Amino acid sequence: MWTVLEGSVAIAEAVRRCRPRVISAYPITPQTHIVEHLARLAADGELDAEVVNVESEHSAASVVLGAVATGVRAYTATSSQGLLLMAEVLYNIAGLRLPVVLTCANRAVSSPINIWNDHQDAMAVRDSGWIQLFAEDNQEAVDLHIQAYRIAELTRLPVMVNVDGFVLTHAYEPVDLPDQEEVDAFLPPFEPKVRLDPDHPLTLGMLAEPHVYMEARYALNEAVLGSKEVILQVQREFQERFGRSSGGLISVDAPEDAEIVFVAMGSVLGTIREAAESLRHRGIRAGVLKVTCFRPFPGEAIASALRGTPRFIVLEKALSMGSGGILANEMRAAFYERDRRAEIISVIAGLGGRDVTVAQIEEVAQAVLQGERGPVFLGLDQRLLAREGTS
């Protein structure tokens, strides 16, 4: 059913259809609208879930950890500092192999404090063992949440669905919400074998001494790597049932002989698509490579895509301080491992809600074609830097 909904409400409606039985979250902008809507549904008796109002994100993550360990489907959502506060619990959830689903309404991290969108929060927990998916628009946000529960429960790994704060969570646009029956048919009831149950007492969260810890971490890494197949399989199943292609690892929209291809994650892809189209109109063979799944990192898929393309502009809303663009560097490693040569130009853009425009993207493309090799910080106010005395 097509309706115009706020992104947060659309996500909440998708989550509702996945029938979580325990929901726990702590207020933080811009995530709050999602759980507010779920709380309202529960209050009206339209959602059969325990809503646990906690005193911190650390406890929100801990509540869903305990709930999933007891054998019920659970949901939490957060942003920015909330995700960082959860970090310790996120590692724990992954290590315990608990299929939690979490929405991260992506937001900048402090200091300086800033409530607007970028991806620094999600990148800070990229090594935790969570599957990380990024939505381009609200329709994909809806679809990825439904897929997330399926992927999580098949792989017994937690899944974080990243949705750009404000840009998507607070934007109204048409979405096609699937019917409850369709979702039920796609997502069978959650019946984990390992759970806290007095009839079958198991010990969860044991101490791993040096003779076994490394094997445990190796096994987790193998599981995360192996989830790529499941993510693709769930993408196919979803397409068969709902008739839409969403999810998966990457998707490519580029001419065969593209001379320049943009790589990005999340909502900025929409603006990039507009810019690429505009560049093509002007005779520049530009394309787009979308990374939907950042963890596991689809290095093989990226490095084998667009084999003829000589240069990629990786535009990302995060950076590793003292190193650079994270997606760009991982992509360089993926190329190097496979002996593929291409220029990979790193562009850091849109930190803390700084807007990214079609004109800026076109300008970067022109500069790269004229020899600019980056790293580029898109739209830096050089006059401000000069006044600060640090340019």
Next chain:
Amino acid sequence: MPGEKLRLRVLTPGHRACQGCGQALGVRLALERVEVPFIVANATGCLEVFSTAYPYSSWAVPWIHSLFENTAAVASGISAALRALGRGEVRVIALGGDGGTADIGLQALSGMFERGDDVLYICYDNEAYMNTGVQRSGLTPPYARTTTSPAGRVRLGNVRPKKDMLSIAVAHGVGYAATASIGYPKDLERKVQKAMGRRGPRYLHIHAPCPLGWGFEPEKTVEIAQLAVQTGLFPLVEIEDGVVTGVRKLPKRLPVEEYLKHQSRFAHLFTSEEGRKAIAEIQAIADANVARYGL
């Protein structure tokens, strides 16, 4: 054998607790006679480390360890899940040490209390961070020597009083809150039974001496626990719906020296004039406990 079934019911031997561990004894006394099915959420600490070195688990009941400070929240999640599953007959018991309860875990515990979650939270108080090597916690008693509150030339160990966890629990409106000691097993077991007879958040604070951290020979664990009670330093009380309903009276109260002198963590108090003043202060704390609860 009558003991056989009990011993295998909760915490089985083969764990790696120190000789004479008060905490290991406390777990046995608190949980072995709980008749209803239950799930345990356990904070990081000695208990978790000594009972679950993979692949050897000493737990015969379903048990989870997540982290240090989130045990009350994990227990809340288990409780919520059991509600969702309609398994009201299964109960949740959270276990944490003094640091995991009164310091790093206090925020999550406050949330669990305030929400009214159906969990019995048991704090094993051995009055310092023993798992990491005897560092001061918010429940370390005054003038006790720890590795981070050493007794030196100008300081006599820890300077602050024990955080009053019982009052903190009661201030949250917790229906049942009590203290107990491994030195008084019948009293401890009765309190657990009483707590299990109620629903909602409940709090039990168990004094559990640590031979290593307190500096006494392992065989003295029980005696030391009893002396803490008999001197009035660890009052055994229970508070139901905000009202004190049970107090262990001390008709033959002992002076605090009788408790302090057995423990090397207080040895520095017996060698100087300042130390004697400190002992007098500790005696005043015991006297205040007696006055407060009518021991």
Next chain:
Amino acid sequence: MSIHEVRIHGRGGQGAVTAAELLAVAAFQEGFWVQAFPAFGAERTGAPVAAFARISRERIKLRSQVYTPDVVLVLDDTLLHAVDVMSGLKPGGVVIVNTTGTPRDLPLSGDALLYSVPASEIAEAFLGKPIPNTAILGAYAAITGKVKLESIVEAVKRRFPGKAGELNRQAVEEAYRRASELEGYRLPPRATDEAPAPVRPGPALVLTEALVGSPATSLAYPTAGWRTLVPVFDAGKCTGCMLCMVYCPDGVVSQVGPREFVADLDFCKGCGVCAAVCPSDAIVMVRETHRQRTAAR
């Protein structure tokens, strides 16, 4: 580079780590480069633990664990039943055991010279406490000649200033004197079919998802090796009050008759709580020598 490696076996609380540190400090005073470190584990007071020392003429860069020691020091002869102290010892290596027993009675075999030194007894005599970790270093100096007695004494006095240092000095010197008179006992060769004592008995290690444990599996992890004292129950004095069973921290005491209780000796750690709480003195803790342990098995 030639590195002299020493492994010290003790129990949590016996000072094995301190012994390694003192040995390192002593050797450093003689111009050696040194390294000392513990084997970290989850075991607690009473549990078998190990510590290591490396001594070399050149700077030691190696950071891996010690696998093939030149010398093994054993702080407690009851450990011989809990740990394979001979593991990895270099052919012709030296084993020094703190025991009142004689070398040929100790359950050891292999290509090594064995020395027995009553370090606890010496410590008891000089310090009033049976803490063997300094005295055994005196024996080490006498037997190996690797470091001088004076260096050990100096290290001990630095570590324990004042009277304690002086008493420790006397214990070290006494152990040195007695060990100087010892001849090494050549151990019988280890039979090829003789399996070393299992350090980690029990089920094979299987990697489960998220390391999920099965209930009560620690019953396959006996802790008898932690014990130096064993409770002996006197049914004649027993009143059947059950306090020993109630108060056993490890839950290993069972009732087998109206006035009859037993401790499960696979798990009893010998803490002595049962004897301490017994109101009728029906339980006494006795030192369990290696010979009694062998007879019990």
